[in-house]
Amino acid sequence: MNATARYREIADVLRNEINSEVWGVGDKLPAEPELIARFSASRTTIRQALAELRDAGLVHMRHGVGVFVSPPRVVKRLDSRDRLSRARRQRNEGAFLAEAANQGFTPSSSVRVWFEPAQDLAKLFGIGEADELTVRDRVMRADGHPVMLAVSRLPREITRGTVLEEVDTGPGGTLARLEELGFDLASHEEIVGARMPDANEKQLLDLGSGPVLTVQRRTYSGDRVIEVNDMVMSGAGYELRYAWDAD
Amino acid sequence: MNATARYREIADVLRNEINSEVWGVGDKLPAEPELIARFSASRTTIRQALAELRDAGLVHMRHGVGVFVSPPRVVKRLDSRDRLSRARRQRNEGAFLAEAANQGFTPSSSVRVWFEPAQDLAKLFGIGEADELTVRDRVMRADGHPVMLAVSRLPREITRGTVLEEVDTGPGGTLARLEELGFDLASHEEIVGARMPDANEKQLLDLGSGPVLTVQRRTYSGDRVIEVNDMVMSGAGYELRYAWDAD
DNA sequence: GAGTGGTCTAGACCACTGA
DNA sequence: CAGTGGTCTAGACCACTCC
Numbered sequence: 067m068n069a070t071a072r073y074r075e076i077a078d079v080l081r082n083e084i085n086s087e088v089w090g091v092g093d094k095l096p097a098e099p100e101l102i103a104r105f106s107a108s109r110t111t112i113r114q115a116l117a118e119l120r121d122a123g124l125v126h127m128r129h130g131v132g133v134f135v136s137p138p139r140v141v142k143r144l145d146s147r148d149r150l151s152r153a154r155r156q157r158n159e160g161a162f163l164a165e166a167a168n169q170g171f172t173p174s175s176s177v178r179v180w181f182e183p184a185q186d187l188a189k190l191f192g193i194g195e196a197d198e199l200t201v202r203d204r205v206m207r208a209d210g211h212p213v214m215l216a217v218s219r220l221p222r223e224i225t226r227g228t229v230l231e232e233v234d235t236g237p238g239g240t241l242a243r244l245e246e247l248g249f250d251l252a253s254h255e256e257i258v259g260a261r262m263p264d265a266n267e268k269q270l271l272d273l274g275s276g277p278v279l280t281v282q283r284r285t286y287s288g289d290r291v292i293e294v295n296d297m298v299m300s301g302a303g304y305e306l307r308y309a310w311d312a313d
Numbered sequence: 314m315n316a317t318a319r320y321r322e323i324a325d326v327l328r329n330e331i332n333s334e335v336w337g338v339g340d341k342l343p344a345e346p347e348l349i350a351r352f353s354a355s356r357t358t359i360r361q362a363l364a365e366l367r368d369a370g371l372v373h374m375r376h377g378v379g380v381f382v383s384p385p386r387v388v389k390r391l392d393s394r395d396r397l398s399r400a401r402r403q404r405n406e407g408a409f410l411a412e413a414a415n416q417g418f419t420p421s422s423s424v425r426v427w428f429e430p431a432q433d434l435a436k437l438f439g440i441g442e443a444d445e446l447t448v449r450d451r452v453m454r455a456d457g458h459p460v461m462l463a464v465s466r467l468p469r470e471i472t473r474g475t476v477l478e479e480v481d482t483g484p485g486g487t488l489a490r491l492e493e494l495g496f497d498l499a500s501h502e503e504i505v506g507a508r509m510p511d512a513n514e515k516q517l518l519d520l521g522s523g524p525v526l527t528v529q530r531r532t533y534s535g536d537r538v539i540e541v542n543d544m545v546m547s548g549a550g551y552e553l554r555y556a557w558d559a560d
Numbered sequence: 561g562a563g564t565g566g567t568c569t570a571g572a573c574c575a576c577t578g579a
Numbered sequence: 580c581a582g583t584g585g586t587c588t589a590g591a592c593c594a595c596t597c598c
Binding site for chain 2: 582583584585
C-alpha cells in the first residue's frame with residue numbers, strides 16, 4: 067500500500083489524462099508496448115496500473131483489441147415502491163417497462179424458463195426441498211444493451227398450467243398474473259448487496275470490472291413468500307431509491 | 314478469460330476449502346511459499362488466485378502477517394423502516410445500536426464535527442450556497458472493527474447552540490434530538506449505489522479490494538430536507554434490507 | 561498474419577509485523 | 580531478527596480480433 071508505488075503513479079497520470087479528456091470516452095488508450103516505452107516500466111507494472119483504472123470503472127479491456135475509456139456513470143434510478151405499484155400494473159406496465167417509460171430508453175428482454183427442486187429455498191417458500199420451482203431467467207436490455215439480469219423463482223404449484231410457465235407473461239408482468247390467480251399481494255422485501263461480478267455476469271453485462279449491485283426481492287401474499295426475484299445490475303449504471311414515511 | 318486459467322483453478326480449490334471450513338473464519342492460510350510448492354505455480358499465479366478471493370471478500374491480506382479467512386457478511390442491517398422508528402428511539406437506541414443489540418456485537422464509534430458552506434447541497438436543503446452546514450463525520454465499529462463510515466450534514470441554523478454540535482448527541486441519536494427541537498419527521502429516502510472504494514476508505518474499512526455500498530439518506534420534515542447522511546460500508550460486510558406494503 | 565490483451569515463469573528487492 | 584506480503588523486472592507463450 068505504498069503511496070508512491072510505481073503503478074499507482076502511472077495510474078494517476080493516466081487517470082488525469084482521462085479526466086482532462088486527453089483520451090475521451092470510447093477512445094483507445096495506447097497499447098501496452100507504447101506505455102512500457104513511455105513510462106519505462108515493465109509490462110507487469112503497466113498492467114497493474116491499467117487494472118487499477120479498470121477497477122475504478124474508468125476503462126475496460128477488450129481482448130485482442132485494446133483498452134478503452136469507459137462512459138461515465140449513467141445512473142438509472144429505480145424507485146421500488148413506485149415501480150411495483152398496482153397502478154403501474156393496471157397501466158399494463160411491468161416494472162422494467164415502467165422504468166423505460168420514465169427514462170426514455172427502448173426496453174427489450176429475453177427469457178428462459180425451466181424447473182428445478184426448491185432445495186435451499188424450500189424453507190423460504192414453505193414447501194418441500196424436492197418440490198419444484200418455476201425459474202424465469204431474464205436478461206433486460208435498454209436500447210439493446212444488457213443492463214440487468216433477473217432470475218425469478220415461484221413454487222410450481224402456483225404456476226402450473228398458467229402463462230407463468232410461458233416465455234411471455236403478458237401485460238403487467240408476473241405480479242399482475244399472480245393477482246389474477248387470486249393472490250393478494252401483501253408486501254415486498256428487498257435485500258441489497260454489492261459484490262464483484264463473476265465471469266459470466268461480467269460478459270453479459272459488459273462490465274469493465276466494477277462491482278454489481280444485487281437485489282433479492284421477496285414478494286409476500288399474507289405471510290407466505292410467493293416469488294423470489296434475484297437481480298444483478300451494474301454498480302456503475304444503477305442507483306436504487308427507497309423512500310418511506312417516518313414511523 | 315480462459316475458463317481453465319491456472320489461477321482460477323487454484324482460486325476454486327482454495328474457495329472450496331474455505332467453504333468446507335478446511336480453513337475457518339480468522340484462520341491464516343498457508344504462506345505464499347507453501348502454496349507455490351503445493352500447486353507448483355509461480356508466485357505471480359498464486360497471488361493472482363489470492364487476489365480473486367480477496368475481491369470476492371473471502372480473504373484479506375495483512376502485510377507482513379499473512380492471508381486470513383474473512384468473516385461472512387457480518388452486519389445484516391435491519392429493515393430501514395424499523396431501525397429508524399420512533400419506537401427504537403424511545404428505547405434510546407440509535408440505528409446502529411439497534412443493530413448491535415439485534416446481532417450481538419459490541420458497537421462503538423468516534424465522531425468529528427466541523428462546519429462548512431453548503432455549496433452543492435444548498436439546493437437540496439433549500440438554503441444559500443454560503444450558508445453553513447454542520448458536519449458530523451463518524452466511524453462505526455463492531456467489536457472494534459470499523460464497518461461503516463457515516464457523514465451527516467444538517468443546516469447549521471438548526472443545530473446552532475444544541476447538542477448536535479457536540480461529539481455526543483445522547484440517547485436515541487440525531488433523529489431523537491431533531492424531534493425534541495420541534496421537527497416533525499415526515500419521511501426518509503435512501504439512495505443506494507455500489508462502487509470501488511478510494512484509498513482512504515480501503516484503509517479505514519480494512520477492505521480487501523472488494524466494493525463498497527453507498528447509501529445517501531435524506532430525512533424530510535414536511536417538504537424540507539433537514540439531514541443528509543452519506544454512509545459507506547463494506548460490500549462484503551453488509552446487507553441492506555427494505556420492506557414495504559404492496560400498494 | 562500482425563497486433564492486441566491474457567496468462568505464466570523465475571527471480572529480485574522492499575516494507576511491514578511480530579517474537 | 581526471520582517471515583510475511585507488496586512491488587517490480589524481463590522474458591515467454593497463448594487466445595482473441597481484425598484485416
